[in-house]
Amino acid sequence: MNLYWLVFDVTPDEMLFRMGCGITAISEDDAWRIAMGNDSIKGASSRIKSLKAIKLEQIDPSHILPNAGNMAIRGIWFPNGI
Template sequence: MLKLFWLDFEAGRRHGFPMGVGITAEDETDAVDLAKTRLFASGKFPTAYRIKIIPDLDTLGQNHVRPNIGHYLRRGIWFPTGYDNNWSP
């Protein structure tokens, strides 16, 4: 069963993702693997990060994150958009 995850990087080392990353994956390991291959394919994945399950989309930032998410019902990166190979509008 797929779950929604939020990946956040250590302050001061956001690596171009200041608000964090939204990922749909099977588990935490799968979510981190997706981030490594789709966000950091050409670079080193940061070691300082936090990942948590998102219990409800209403817990996301309603002014920026929520209105700008991609397809979150299938496995992949849905925030920020543009990193999911399978996404189409």
């Protein structure tokens, strides 16, 4: 499993994806499938700037990590609960 991060082109007042979205997936294609299977992300798909593979060390330890879901399970882990 790999960690991926979606970056969106949003304004500061748009809260849901302001910081991005974290996904655990088997591959980049799998990450796209997971993302497009989520109604909130699919609705904002025209505003996706990039999807990139990341390492745990690259994740913001002060905000993202404490608010993330389980990164060991395939699926969306940040924002938690979408």
